[in-house]
Amino acid sequence: MNKSIDTNAEKQAAKKARDGRNIAIGLGLAAFVVLVFVVTLVRLSGNVHPHP
Template sequence: MSDPQNEGPVDAKARRGRNIALALGLVLFVVLVFIVTVVRMGANTPHG
């Protein structure tokens, strides 16, 4: 791994891009799990 104190601007930008991509992936995963949970709970309700 690179040392954040001794990296150039290109390395810092690449690391920031990876961090943003990882954060977006994690948020999308949480949203997907939430949607699946709501749909499954809604399917268990009696209809009428």
């Protein structure tokens, strides 16, 4: 009986750790996408010349 409780607690702890890693990876990926977007906008805006 006690073994199943330990196994269940271990599963819950592993799931919590996995969820935390997934959130961190998702936030890191989103930050990278935003960074690439901003760098692209800055580089493209530098190539725009005003028309006389």
